[in-house]
Amino acid sequence: MTSLPLIPVDPDAPGARRAAMPPQHLADLDLAGRKALVTELGEPAFRAGQVSTHYFGRLVRDPALMTDLPAASRERLADQLLPRLLNPVRELACDEGATRKALWRLHDGSLVESVLMGYPDRITVCISSQAGCGMACPFCATGQAGLTRNLSTAEIVDQAVYLAGVAASGVVAGSPPRLSHVVFMGMGEPLANYNRVVAAIRRLVAPAPEGLGLSQRHITVSTVGLVPAIHRLASEDLSVTLALSLHAPDDELRDELVPVNQRWKVSEVLDAAWAYAARTGRRVSIEYAMIKDVNDQPWRADLLGRLLAGKLAHVNLIPLNPTPGSRWDASPKPVEREFVRRLRDAGVSTTVRDTRGREIDGACGQLAAAEDTGTDPAGESSA
Ligand code: SAH
Numbered sequence: 318m319t320s321l322p323l324i325p326v327d328p329d330a331p332g333a334r335r336a337a338m339p340p341q342h343l344a345d346l347d348l349a350g351r352k353a354l355v356t357e358l359g360e361p362a363f364r365a366g367q368v369s370t371h372y373f374g375r376l377v378r379d380p381a382l383m384t385d386l387p388a389a390s391r392e393r394l395a396d397q398l399l400p401r402l403l404n405p406v407r408e409l410a411c412d413e414g415a416t417r418k419a420l421w422r423l424h425d426g427s428l429v430e431s432v433l434m435g436y437p438d439r440i441t442v443c444i445s446s447q448a449g450c451g452m453a454c455p456f457c458a459t460g461q462a463g464l465t466r467n468l469s470t471a472e473i474v475d476q477a478v479y480l481a482g483v484a485a486s487g488v489v490a491g492s493p494p495r496l497s498h499v500v501f502m503g504m505g506e507p508l509a510n511y512n513r514v515v516a517a518i519r520r521l522v523a524p525a526p527e528g529l530g531l532s533q534r535h536i537t538v539s540t541v542g543l544v545p546a547i548h549r550l551a552s553e554d555l556s557v558t559l560a561l562s563l564h565a566p567d568d569e570l571r572d573e574l575v576p577v578n579q580r581w582k583v584s585e586v587l588d589a590a591w592a593y594a595a596r597t598g599r600r601v602s603i604e605y606a607m608i609k610d611v612n613d614q615p616w617r618a619d620l621l622g623r624l625l626a627g628k629l630a631h632v633n634l635i636p637l638n639p640t641p642g643s644r645w646d647a648s649p650k651p652v653e654r655e656f657v658r659r660l661r662d663a664g665v666s667t668t669v670r671d672t673r674g675r676e677i678d679g680a681c682g683q684l685a686a687a688e689d690t691g692t693d694p695a696g697e698s699s700a
Pocket residue numbers: 452454456457458501502503504505506507539540541560561562604605606635636637638639640681682683
C-alpha cells in the first residue's frame with residue numbers, strides 16, 4: 318500500500334514547502350490592488366485599468382502595442398505589472414490543430430503544461446495549479462515526480478490568458494475564437510494550493526478589465542477530494558463546477574488509487590461533494606478512470622450506481638491513458654460499455670470522455686513535463 322502523502326492543504330501553513338515564487342504580476346491583484354501599486358509607482362491610478370484592459374480585455378502583453386500609455390512609462394509599467402511568467406518551451410498540436418499543448422518554463426526552471434481543446438461550440442483550456450503534484454496517484458504521470466511548488470495566482474491565470482490569445486488568433490480551425498471554458502485538470506492538486514487557485518478563479522470570472530470575464534459555471538475545479546477544502550470552496554460565493562476524482566467506489570481500492578483516501582474515506586468525500594452540490598446547486602462531476610481488471614468490474618459499477626443514485630451527480634468515465642512504465646491499461650470497450658449500462662440502469666447520468674491529445678501526451682494524467690527527462694513527448698504515440 319502506498320504511504321500517506323504529506324498534504325499541505327494550506328500552502329502557507331507551517332511545514333508547507335517554501336519555494337521560490339515568481340515576481341508579482343497584475344493578475345495576482347484585484348483591480349483595487351493594481352491601482353494602489355500603480356499609485357506607489359508615481360503613476361495615476363487609472364493606468365492600472367489601462368494596462369489591465371490590454372492584458373485581460375485585448376489579450377495584449379507587448380508594451381510597444383500599448384499606445385494609449387505615455388511612451389515614457391510604458392516599459393516601467395509593463396516591467397512592474399506584466400513580468401514574463403511563462404516562457405514557452407514548446408507547443409504541440411494534434412487532432413488537426415484542435416488540440417494544442419503548451420510546455421512552459423517558469424522563472425525558477427520548473428516546467429508546467431497547459432492544453433487547449435477546440436470544439437465546434439467552445440474552446441476549453443486545461444490548466445495547471447502546481448508544478449508537479451504531491452498526491453501520488455499511481456496511475457497519473459504528474460503524480461510520479463512529486464510536488465515541486467505551488468504556482469502563483471498569476472502563473473495560473475496567465476496560462477488561460479495566453480491560450481485565450483492563441484484562440485483569438487483564429488488558429489483553432491472549426492472553433493469559435495473565444496476561450497469559454499477552463500478546467501483545473503492539468504498538473505497539480507488545485508485544492509492543495511487553495512488561496513491562489515480561488516484568487517485565480519476570481520480573476521478568470523471578473524469582467525474585463527479586472528479579469529477575463531468567463532462564466533463561473535464554465536470553470537471546473539478537479540480534486541482528489543481534500544474534504545475540508547471542498548467545504549471551504551462551497552462557502553465561497555462562487556458556483557464553479559466541482560469534479561471529484563473518485564476512481565473507485567470502495568475504500569480498499571481507492572486507498573491505493575487515490576492515496577489521500579487513507580485520510581478521507583469514500584463516504585466522507587462523497588458527503589462533502591453532496592454538500593457542495595446543495596450549497597451551489599451545481600451538479601458534481603464524478604471522474605472515474607477505467608483501468609482494466611482494476612476498477613472496471615460490474616460489481617463496482619453497481620456499487621457506484623448505488624452511491625450516486627438520486628444525487629446531483631454526473632459520471633465522467635475516462636479511458637485510462639497508460640503512463641510510461643505503468644502496469645495498468647485501459648479497460649476494453651465492451652467492459653466500458655457494460656459499466657456505462659449499469660450506471661445508467663441505476664439512474665446515474667454517465668458519459669465517456671473523449672481522449673483528446675493522447676498522441677502529444679496531452680491527455681488526462683499524461684502531463685509530466687517531459688522536457689525534464691529529455692524524452693520527446695511527440696515521439697511516443699499512445700493513440
Ligand atoms: N489533482 C486533480 C486534478 C488533476 S488530474 C485531480 O486529481 O482531480 C485531472 C483528472 O485526470 C483526474 O480525474 C485524474 O484522476 C485523471 N487522471 C490522472 N491520470 C490519468 C490517466 N493516466 N488516465 C486517465 N485519467 C487520469
